Amino acid sequence: MSPRRAAVAAGVAILLGAAPAWAHGFGQRYDLPVPLWLWVAGAAAAVALSFVVTGLVSTAPPGPARYPTVNLLRWRLGRALVHPWLWHLARALAIAALLLVVIAGALGSQNPNRNLAPTAVWVLWWVGVAYLSALVGDVWAIVNPWAALFAATEPAPEAGNDRAPAWLGAWPAVVLFLAFAWIELVWPGRAEPAQLALLTLGYTLVAGAGMVALGRSRWLRRGDPFAVAFSTLARFAPTELRVRDRAICATCPARCASEAGCVNCVACFTRAPDEARALNLRPFGAGLLDGGGVSTSMVAFVLVLLSSVTFDGFTATPAWATIESAAYAALPPLGGQRLAVIGTLGLLGFALLFALLYAAFARWMARAGGQPASGTAVARAFVVSLIPIAVAYHLAHYLTYLLVQGQRIIPLASDPLGLGWDLLGTAGYVPDIGIVGARFAWYTAVIAIVSGHIAAVFVAHAIALRQFGSRQRALRSQYAMLLLMVGYTVASLWIIAQPIVESSPAGS
Numbered sequence: 001m002s003p004r005r006a007a008v009a010a011g012v013a014i015l016l017g018a019a020p021a022w023a024h025g026f027g028q029r030y031d032l033p034v035p036l037w038l039w040v041a042g043a044a045a046a047v048a049l050s051f052v053v054t055g056l057v058s059t060a061p062p063g064p065a066r067y068p069t070v071n072l073l074r075w076r077l078g079r080a081l082v083h084p085w086l087w088h089l090a091r092a093l094a095i096a097a098l099l100l101v102v103i104a105g106a107l108g109s110q111n112p113n114r115n116l117a118p119t120a121v122w123v124l125w126w127v128g129v130a131y132l133s134a135l136v137g138d139v140w141a142i143v144n145p146w147a148a149l150f151a152a153t154e155p156a157p158e159a160g161n162d163r164a165p166a167w168l169g170a171w172p173a174v175v176l177f178l179a180f181a182w183i184e185l186v187w188p189g190r191a192e193p194a195q196l197a198l199l200t201l202g203y204t205l206v207a208g209a210g211m212v213a214l215g216r217s218r219w220l221r222r223g224d225p226f227a228v229a230f231s232t233l234a235r236f237a238p239t240e241l242r243v244r245d246r247a248i249c250a251t252c253p254a255r256c257a258s259e260a261g262c263v264n265c266v267a268c269f270t271r272a273p274d275e276a277r278a279l280n281l282r283p284f285g286a287g288l289l290d291g292g293g294v295s296t297s298m299v300a301f302v303l304v305l306l307s308s309v310t311f312d313g314f315t316a317t318p319a320w321a322t323i324e325s326a327a328y329a330a331l332p333p334l335g336g337q338r339l340a341v342i343g344t345l346g347l348l349g350f351a352l353l354f355a356l357l358y359a360a361f362a363r364w365m366a367r368a369g370g371q372p373a374s375g376t377a378v379a380r381a382f383v384v385s386l387i388p389i390a391v392a393y394h395l396a397h398y399l400t401y402l403l404v405q406g407q408r409i410i411p412l413a414s415d416p417l418g419l420g421w422d423l424l425g426t427a428g429y430v431p432d433i434g435i436v437g438a439r440f441a442w443y444t445a446v447i448a449i450v451s452g453h454i455a456a457v458f459v460a461h462a463i464a465l466r467q468f469g470s471r472q473r474a475l476r477s478q479y480a481m482l483l484l485m486v487g488y489t490v491a492s493l494w495i496i497a498q499p500i501v502e503s504s505p506a507g508s
Contacts, residue, residue, distance in 0.1 A: 040493050043450045044486045050454040051482045054461045055475050067289065069240075069280040078279050082241075082269075091148040098145040098200065100416060105197025109418025115193040116416035119408045121200075122191075126184070127398045128406070130233055134391040138234035138241070141220070141266045144227060146207040150216055164214045169297030170222045172210065174304060177225035178351065181308035185315065186343035217252070217267045229305060232298075234264060235287040235384065236391050236455075243268045245276040263287065285388055288459045293380035300355070302383045306390045307354040310495070311347055313397050317498035320346070358383070361484045369468035369477035381467050382481065385460035389488060392452020396445035396496055400436050407431035445496045453489045457482065 072078030080086065097120065105117035112118040132139045189195040210219040220227040243249060243262040252268050262268045264287075269277060294302075314320050327342045334341060362379035366372055407429070414427040421427065460481045464474035 067286040094145040105193035114418030137239035140230040172223035364480040388455035395448035
């Protein structure tokens with residue numbers, strides 16, 4: 001069992017079921033206050049009701065970037081947040097953290113519980129930065145240590161010409177993110193400190209080669225799976241960096257400007273004069289209404305992002321344990337790699353299932369909206385409406401994991417290599433596994449999932465008004481999207497609510 005799955009198991013275990021004590025030592029499990037089917041039915045009804053309300057009150061499509069904003073640069077604190085020295089300090093700390101992960105993984109204890117690397121990579125970075133991106137803003141675009149290292153050694157500023165062929169799109173990011181998801185969810189060595197150190201060094205070489213080949217800014221927008229993932233989640237966030245002078249964006253090597261203007265492009269923001277800058281507060285989800293669709297490769301990226309986190313949840317259910325056990329018995333020995341093969345097939349199968357379902361529903365929406373030949377265009381336009389669902393599922397699935405496992409950083413800060421140090425006097429701290437109660441964890445998951453799907457309904461309806469022109473065609477097109485979102489609400493709650501098990505078939 002991976003460190004993440006063990007922690008999630010512990011978190012969900014305190015939510016559900018009745019009798020025996022949970023094997024991971026999180027105490028007795030709890031019953032839901034009402035039967036699960038009532039929760040599921042109520043959540044589905046709430047999403048459906050939001051569709052009705054949205055259809056009644058929305059009569060005109062919002063134009064690009066027409067949402068209320070407050071420019072924080074009007075105040076001293078806001079100006080301090082974008083001060084170059086603060087950004088330089090943040091990047092230096094990120095580079096130091098990257099080096100510490102490599103050193104700890106390579107030279108420290110190989111017990112994952114005593115080494116900083118697994119907690120830093122899987123808890124603080126992957127889960128923590130994802131939350132920061134979605135709930136605060138695109139912080140990773142500022143502190144990305146690989147980009148900072150390359151920028152510090154770059155011989156000359158980037159040229160404005162695009163060295164990447166148009167067909168390449170964001171496909172490098174799609175492939176690399178799928179590989180990362182496989183490492184996270186399938187690969188047996190994902191929690192081994194030395195392996196994480198090697199992977200970190202390996203990705204450093206990949207990122208460097210990508211930035212040399214495509215240019216730094218273009219690599220970050222097309223090839224870097226983490227920059228693309230965090231910036232995708234940050235479209236939901238309540239803050240944005242904006243450059244109000246389109247002449248600056250016209251020479252941007254990343255070709256960043258959309259219909260809504262230049263948003264969250266650090267390269268342009270850094271070059272812009274003070275009077276052309278804005279650090280805006282905006283409503284959650286407003287960044288999804290920028291007026292433009294995305295490329296086919298970005299459609300694939302969003303679907304892989306969503307399918308991988310859903311697969312992660314599904315692998316912790318009894319249903320997956322049954323599938324895994326049956327497949328394990330049916331496969332030949334394969335040198336003891338049967339579980340990895342099953343996990344790989346499951347991960348790819350979920351990605352394919354999501355792609356097929358979304359393509360089918362996009363064609364349905366196109367026909368219902370009177371544009372039967374534009375299924376691909378509809379898929380590109382509406383995929384951003386799935387981002388609130390991805391944010392919601394991350395909150396529902398990983399919040400307990402973050403709050404429980406994140407406490408490990410307290411003792412590890414004193415002894416990052418697991419060598420018996422006590423640099424800060426915190427090495428003896430024992431994580432409090434009772435910090436999250438059953439009621440809090442369950443209600444947080446339900447609220448996150450329902451709220452995320454309601455936000456997705458609103459975003460999809462706003463896009464439909466723009467895509468199909470009339471309110472009637474927009475409403476007809478959204479019946480398919482409503483069915484898709486209600487179905488995913490039901491599936492998400494079912495996955496979150498399942499008792500989490502780990503199967504270990506006999507033999508090899």
